[in-house]
Amino acid sequence: MARYRVLSGIDYPPNKRVEAGKIVEDLPATSVKWLLESGIIEDADKPATKITEPVKEEPKVEPVVEKVEKPIVEDGFDADAIDIDGDGFVQDGTPHQRPVEEK
Amino acid sequence: MPTFRHGKNVNVFIDEFDFSTYFNNVSASTSIDTAETSAFGTSAKTYVVGHRDGTVSLGGMFEGTASTGTDEFFDNALGNATKALVIVAPEGHSNGAGAIMLQADDTSYEVSSAIADIVQASAEFQSTDAVEHGKILSSGSTVTATGNGTSVDNGASTTNGGAGFLSVPVNTRNGNITVKIQHSADDSTFADLVTFTVVSSTTKTSERIEVAANTTVNRYLRVNFTVAGSTGSATPVVAFTRR
Numbered sequence: 001m002a003r004y005r006v007l008s009g010i011d012y013p014p015n016k017r018v019e020a021g022k023i024v025e026d027l028p029a030t031s032v033k034w035l036l037e038s039g040i041i042e043d044a045d046k047p048a049t050k051i052t053e054p055v056k057e058e059p060k061v062e063p064v065v066e067k068v069e070k071p072i073v074e075d076g077f078d079a080d081a082i083d084i085d086g087d088g089f090v091q092d093g094t095p096h097q098r099p100v101e102e103k
Numbered sequence: 104m105p106t107f108r109h110g111k112n113v114n115v116f117i118d119e120f121d122f123s124t125y126f127n128n129v130s131a132s133t134s135i136d137t138a139e140t141s142a143f144g145t146s147a148k149t150y151v152v153g154h155r156d157g158t159v160s161l162g163g164m165f166e167g168t169a170s171t172g173t174d175e176f177f178d179n180a181l182g183n184a185t186k187a188l189v190i191v192a193p194e195g196h197s198n199g200a201g202a203i204m205l206q207a208d209d210t211s212y213e214v215s216s217a218i219a220d221i222v223q224a225s226a227e228f229q230s231t232d233a234v235e236h237g238k239i240l241s242s243g244s245t246v247t248a249t250g251n252g253t254s255v256d257n258g259a260s261t262t263n264g265g266a267g268f269l270s271v272p273v274n275t276r277n278g279n280i281t282v283k284i285q286h287s288a289d290d291s292t293f294a295d296l297v298t299f300t301v302v303s304s305t306t307k308t309s310e311r312i313e314v315a316a317n318t319t320v321n322r323y324l325r326v327n328f329t330v331a332g333s334t335g336s337a338t339p340v341v342a343f344t345r346r
Contacts, residue, residue: 008294008295009283009294009295010292010293010294010295011251011285011292011293011294011327012291012292012293013291013292027292028291028292030289030291031288031289031291031292034288034289034321035292035294038288038294038319038321040294
């Protein structure tokens with residue numbers, strides 16, 4: 001006698017009830033065709049339909065690129081400028097002209 | 104010969120309340136957006152359809168009794184984030200009768216009074232997933248024991264799922280009740296299609312459960328009750344809409 005695995009609860013005559021996961025042999029012959037077609041039962045002699053858990057996608061994390069802030073240096077400014085002409089000023093004649101700092 | 108219905112038998116269920124005796128006017132409207140596609144060279148306008156939409160309007164008598172009256176319900180429903188579940192049964196809620204169902208937001212509530220008339224109330228619901236037409240599977244008759252309802256024949260199966268609605272306006276049963284909608288191709292063997300959340304002892308409740316698109320819903324539908332406890336009864340109203 002054919003055996004079927006029930007995939008969804010069924011009530012069938014005469015006044016029987018079978019829950020999902022159970023295997024039955026006494027289903028009415030007239031009901032087997034549509035139950036198979038609807039996916040409510042399956043052949044118990046074949047591997048059970050695996051209930052596949054929905055694949056949870058890991059949330060995509062964009063790589064964080066740390067921005068290295070460059071020290072703000074004004075154009076033309078030379079912190080290591082030296083007083084070549086000995087007038088007590090560095091970077092003479094530029095917007096950055098300044099007195100020589102004592103070290 | 105057409106079969107016409109008198110309006111006196113209309114029933115209105117909203118969530119777990121039977122408001123049939125509070126209203127005397129109900130209107131369910133369904134519509135669909137259209138976008139015009141007429142172009143040069145055409146002699147008549149052409150359209151494509153878009154989203155379905157629907158509303159239900161209710162009119163009747165004001166009732167201010169705490170907890171059970173329409174006033175408290177509609178005052179709370181207005182602006183409530185939880186959608187109201189509305190079942191309108193235009194030909195009465197007998198088994199197999201037509202049912203108009205929607206989950207909706209209460210968008211207006213009006214109380215009006217005139218010196219020589221009864222105090223009136225009206226409300227409007229805006230559907231959030233269209234207004235759907237289906238069938239009553241459980242008429243709200245008293246349930247006291249485990250068993251099945253009479254099956255309702257759709258004439259053919261459908262293949263695009265649907266939605267089941269449950270409203271339990273009266274429940275004095277001292278045990279849990281499990282309500283299911285079952286379907287069958289032969290009206291003999293029935294498989295579970297929708298299983299509602301277990302209705303706890305003496306709890307009035309309502310619920311809507313979707314059957315996924317592309318799911319076959321077989322030709323015959325019926326309701327199945329599994330009743331625990333020893334005394335008391337419930338009057339579940341169950342309806343299903345196919346898609």
